[in-house]
Amino acid sequence: TLQAAVLQNDADYGIALDGDGDRLMMADKNGAVYDGDKLLYIIAAARAAQGQDFGGVVGTVMSNLAMEKALNARGIAFARAKVGDRYVLEQLHQRGWQLGGEASGHIVCLDKHNTGDGIIAALQVLSSLQILNRNLAGAADWQPYPQSMINVRIQKGQDWQAASKEALAQAERELGEHGRVVLRASGTEPVVRVMVEADSAQLAEQCALSIAQSIAP
Structure with missing residues (x-):
């Protein structure tokens, strides 16, 4: 290497x-x-x-x-x-x-x-x-924030944005200025990619899991 x-x-x-x-x-x-x-x-x-x-x-x-x-x-x-x-x-x-x-x-x-x-x-x-x-x-005198990423499979026609709205809002309230959420639908497979970044790995994982569970059919 x-x-x-x-x-x-x-x-x-x-x-x-x-x-x-x-x-x-x-x-x-x-x-x-x-x-x-x-x-x-x-x-x-x-x-x-x-x-x-x-x-x-x-x-x-x-x-x-x-x-x-x-x-x-x-x-x-x-x-x-x-x-x-x-x-x-x-x-x-x-x-x-x-x-x-x-x-x-x-x-x-x-x-x-x-x-x-x-x-x-x-x-x-x-x-x-x-x-x-x-x-x-x-x-490079800074440390990257921990990221938690989860791929969630969805069904055809599923309104995952509406399903995740409440969990997303809750996560953003908890993160405040100390983190962020990115939700992206894959262009090649029926998957929504959930990424949460926070100054605490535990907080990032908790928020990502909560959002992923709200999307899962």
Whole structure:
């Protein structure tokens, strides 16, 4: 694995791309892995530290809430697009912003390229670490909120939105500013995906289960 290779070779960083080279993950010298949310945050933090005007950051509905809060704490605007790099790009163009990406490792720097590219993203991360004078752990100085995800099978024509309305409202009241809920119908199978994110793993699991049970036929 990448982590094992980093440790075996006493390397400072490990860089992993997917098959077509448009997604990036990195590992630090201890073998800890950094996903697209963490790497995107590092790039944005470095640009903000230099006073660059890049508008803000576009993530997706699945981007971790802790990243949004960390960006906001630095005065960096954040917006969410639908899942998929095409939707991230669409929002970037609409807003006139430069940076966007997904936890899966798609990272877009429109001032460097017109689409996501793993090598360009890796170079931007390494440059950002120099600017911040930090390593990966020090630069990505926030912990992701725990997520609980449940896939619920539904029947054809089932009004799952009405069925889950009360449980969803209750979950949102319990979470307040400390979490969020994402409900998405699958486009390929009769499934509703329930995702709850909270600063407490137990709370996330409880809310996700409650919503899932309200949807199950």
